[in-house]
Structure formats: C-alpha cells, structure tokens
Amino acid sequence: DQQVKQNSPSLSVQEGRISILNCDYTNSMFDYFLWYKKYPAEGPTFLISISSIKDKNEDGRFTVFLNKSAKHLSLHIVPSQPGDSAVYFCAAEAGNNRKLIWGLGTSLAVNP
C-alpha cells in the first residue's frame, strides 16, 4: 500500500514556465514532508521541506504548499530551468519515528 503517491510519473514543461509536482498521502499521522531531487547516476539531494504546522515554505525558485485537509502537497518551481530536469521524490515522516516513506518519483523534463 503506497502511503505516499506521486501519480504523475513524468512531467514536461517549457523553460521559464512553472513546474508543479504533486504528491498525495494517506496517513494523517505524517507531520513532516520533504522533496528530494535526483539526477541520473547520483543519489537524491535534499531540496525543500515543510512541517505540518505550516502550509507554505519557500526557498528561492522552489515553493512547497501543504494542504492537510486534502492530504496533498505540491512543489512549485518558478521559473523552470533546463537544469531542473531530474526525478523529484516526495517523502513523509510520522511523529519523528525516523522512517521516511517515499513516493515513486516524478520525472521532470524542462525543455529549452
């Protein structure tokens, strides 16, 4: 049972436009969410996180929005750049039990 779902396996956007990556979760106990980015042949790298006490966290071009009632979070990248082309993973953690539950990832292609 996939507790963290990234329903879009892939996404393609034009350079300069907004990229929106979505993540849904089923476990209402999740209280901390993270996004990681992964390039081919490399390990994932941390991008941005959000605690459940917030509904938005922004870091430069990256903003994560959390809608607890809908059990949904999204990552916005504005403006998108070709270097953003990567696989993006959403991960969630419940009550500091120290286990991250990961989605399957969304492959983002930003076209010049």
Added chain:
Amino acid sequence: DSGVTQTPKHLITATGQRVTLRCSPRSGDLSVYWYQQSLDQGLQFLIQYYNGEERAKGNILERFSAQQFPDLHSELNLSSLELGDSALYFCASSASGRVDNEQFFGPGTRLTVL
C-alpha cells in the same frame, strides 16, 4: 559531491551468493541510513544506525543485515541473493538521528543478481 561514499559502484553476482556493500558517511555525521530502489519502485527505507546502534528498521528482509562500526562507516550484508534483490542500494548520512535533519546520499551501489 555529497561527501558520502559507497563501494563498490557496481556488483554482479549469482543467486544464492552473499555480498557486502560499504558506506562511509560525511565527516561528522553520526547517522547512516540504507535504502533500496528497485525498478519502478521508489526508495524503500531499510535500516538506520546512529553512532553504532540500530535506530530504526524498515522493510529489511531477514536475509539482509547491517552494522555501523566505531569509525562510523557502515556495511550492508545481503545473503542468499535472489533475482529480485537486483536494485540500486543507497546509503545516506545525517548529522543527527532526526528525520528532519537533511540526509546526504551517496551515489549508490547497483547490484545485479544473475
């Protein structure tokens, strides 16, 4: 470069065999995590060690075991290998054991079981 090293990069072996994957965390990081990424699967958390002690356990099979040594490097042992164990195995480290502490990932070890 995350500062986390994993060896070997690639490993090809046969069913029934045993292999050991090695991870050196970033300097100063006390916590080491192991993950498995199979084809069409997201990252599956296997196990976490903090300063030599097991901290958290995920979907780790009984055929798999891990340890963290006094110098903080970690090894993941996979035995009685099956075809389905073919995957990318990632190690990550963080300064503390808290999950809201950024995890830094190594480049992974690609295991192929034939």
